[in-house]
Amino acid sequence: MAGIENKYNIVVVDDETYICSIVTEALSATDEYQIESFSNPKKALAYLEKNRVDLVLTDLVMGKYSGVDILEHAFSFHPDCIVILMTAHPTVNNAISVLRKGAYDYLVKPFKLETLKNAVQRGLKHQELARENAHLKEQVALYELAEAIDGSTSLDSILHLAVDTAKSVIGDGAVSVLIRDKKDSFPIPYLTKGEPGDSEANDFLKGTNDLCHNALLSSESQCTSKEIKDDKNQRLIRSLAAYPLVSRGEVIGLLNLIQDNRFSPLRPGQINLLSIIASKIASAIANNRLYEHLQSSYHKAIKALANSIEARDQYTRGHTDRVTVLADLIASRLNWPEEKRAELKMGCTLHDIGKIGVPDAILNKPGKLTREEQDIMRVHPLLGARIVEGIDYLQAAVPYILYHHEQYDGSGYPHGLAGDDIPIEGRLLAVADTYDAIVSRRPYRKGASPAKAIEELKKFKGKQFDPVIAEVLINAWEEGLIGQLNIYSDNEQEVLETA
Numbered sequence: 359m360a361g362i363e364n365k366y367n368i369v370v371v372d373d374e375t376y377i378c379s380i381v382t383e384a385l386s387a388t389d390e391y392q393i394e395s396f397s398n399p400k401k402a403l404a405y406l407e408k409n410r411v412d413l414v415l416t417d418l419v420m421g422k423y424s425g426v427d428i429l430e431h432a433f434s435f436h437p438d439c440i441v442i443l444m445t446a447h448p449t450v451n452n453a454i455s456v457l458r459k460g461a462y463d464y465l466v467k468p469f470k471l472e473t474l475k476n477a478v479q480r481g482l483k484h485q486e487l488a489r490e491n492a493h494l495k496e497q498v499a500l501y502e503l504a505e506a507i508d509g510s511t512s513l514d515s516i517l518h519l520a521v522d523t524a525k526s527v528i529g530d531g532a533v534s535v536l537i538r539d540k541k542d543s544f545p546i547p548y549l550t551k552g553e554p555g556d557s558e559a560n561d562f563l564k565g566t567n568d569l570c571h572n573a574l575l576s577s578e579s580q581c582t583s584k585e586i587k588d589d590k591n592q593r594l595i596r597s598l599a600a601y602p603l604v605s606r607g608e609v610i611g612l613l614n615l616i617q618d619n620r621f622s623p624l625r626p627g628q629i630n631l632l633s634i635i636a637s638k639i640a641s642a643i644a645n646n647r648l649y650e651h652l653q654s655s656y657h658k659a660i661k662a663l664a665n666s667i668e669a670r671d672q673y674t675r676g677h678t679d680r681v682t683v684l685a686d687l688i689a690s691r692l693n694w695p696e697e698k699r700a701e702l703k704m705g706c707t708l709h710d711i712g713k714i715g716v717p718d719a720i721l722n723k724p725g726k727l728t729r730e731e732q733d734i735m736r737v738h739p740l741l742g743a744r745i746v747e748g749i750d751y752l753q754a755a756v757p758y759i760l761y762h763h764e765q766y767d768g769s770g771y772p773h774g775l776a777g778d779d780i781p782i783e784g785r786l787l788a789v790a791d792t793y794d795a796i797v798s799r800r801p802y803r804k805g806a807s808p809a810k811a812i813e814e815l816k817k818f819k820g821k822q823f824d825p826v827i828a829e830v831l832i833n834a835w836e837e838g839l840i841g842q843l844n845i846y847s848d849n850e851q852e853v854l855e856t857a
């Protein structure tokens with residue numbers, strides 16, 4: 359059922375009063391319909407602007423007005439209403455024309471009252487199906503939102519989808535999501551869609567409104583409706599709804615909605631649906647914060663692991679950080695995406711983790727390593743890969759750990775891979791790692807100058823190093839970009855200058 363007092367609202371328009379009476383009387387036999395009839399089409403047009411209407415029965419020719427005027431006016435205010443035309447002067451062209459404009463049926467006068475009743479019943483049934491279909495689409499959108507939240511860690515994409523879903527539920531209006539940075543702080547607008555265009559509505563979307571404050575304080579949704587005028591001075595019912603985003607009993611933000619509707623405030627079904635969307639948004643924000651916290655903990659653990667290696671070797675202190683910065687400079691010049699660059703940072707931080715298994719006597723030996731000692735040192739890529747192999751989160755670091763000592767001509771270790779058979783992660787890190795190794799002090803020698811390191815890259819590109827990647831770092835140095843990184847301390851600079 360639909361309309362006022364659960365009745366369908368039907369409007370009958372015919373300039374012949376007796377037709378209005380007969381049609382009204384015939385349809386009044388059932389109490390399912392609330393009927394308004396008009397012999398004056400102008401009054402019918404005015405009625406359509408201010409009242410909810412489910413079905414319109416209109417004459418086709420009424421002096422200077424036509425049934426098409428009524429039909430177009432009805433659709434502009436009630437897009438899903440059913441319009442049935444009546445005429446005593448049928449032509450095929452007329453029939454085709456009004457059906458094309460969206461009329462549901464076309465009755466030829468004189469018609470049997472049964473024919474009229476059947477047409478009205480069929481029309482309303484059709485409308486009910488269309489409305490159920492629209493409701494189903496809302497449910498599908500909600501399902502898709504839930505799926506997206508389960509399958510994505512990108513808060514931004516989830517919130518865009520959630521706001522789009524909320525907007526499709528309310529129709530004309532605007533939606534904003536506001537998020538608190540920390541407990542009890544003022545929620546900051548994260549995303550707004552729709553432009554209500556007046557200051558009161560804009561304040562509400564920004565959260566500076568009593569309704570928003572009440573939602574934050576009470577942890578309960580707040581909803582209000584009032585009549586306003588639109589740009590054309592026509593009556594609108596504006597609903598404002600503020601939903602607190604609650605996670606573990608804490609309000610972490612707000613979902614604010616404004617709906618402008620000509621005839622009714624937000625329906626209970628819409629209010630329930632929006633409250634589900636608000637709870638999905640709250641879950642997505644809470645999950646995202648948990649994920650970020652987890653990531654930060656992982657990064658701290660990785661850093662602690664890397665530091666444990668450097669703590670044993672005063673000569674390589676800071677090497678990991680410098681190699682990470684140099685490698686990221688190369689990656690940025692190669693236009694690697696953000697996600698890949700985040701993996702690169704993890705890989706660089708962990709690349710020498712296998713040195714944990716190399717004895718101090720070898721790691722800190724002031725002279726050249728013997729053949730046996732070199733063999734032990736050369737195990738560190740394999741050992742490092744074995745250390746992280748059981749940790750899913752660290753898998754992206756494996757190519758950096760395992761292949762950073764492979765050489766382009768196949769003379770490296772541990773596998774002796776050559777050319778593009780060496781994963782690009784290993785080829786890239788080898789360039790940054792070697793550059794820093796040349797300019798840094800070692801137990802058995804002083805650091806060389808950057809110019810010397812670049813000379814080595816030029817000399818061995820295509821042999822030890824991937825020529826393209828080596829060229830990227832050479833160019834960066836020639837453009838002065840490595841100097842701008844400020845990754846070498848004054849002390850080391852002194853060493854470099856005297857080397």
Ligand SMILES: [Fe+2]
Nearest residue numbers: 709710762763
């Ligand atoms: Fe290494």
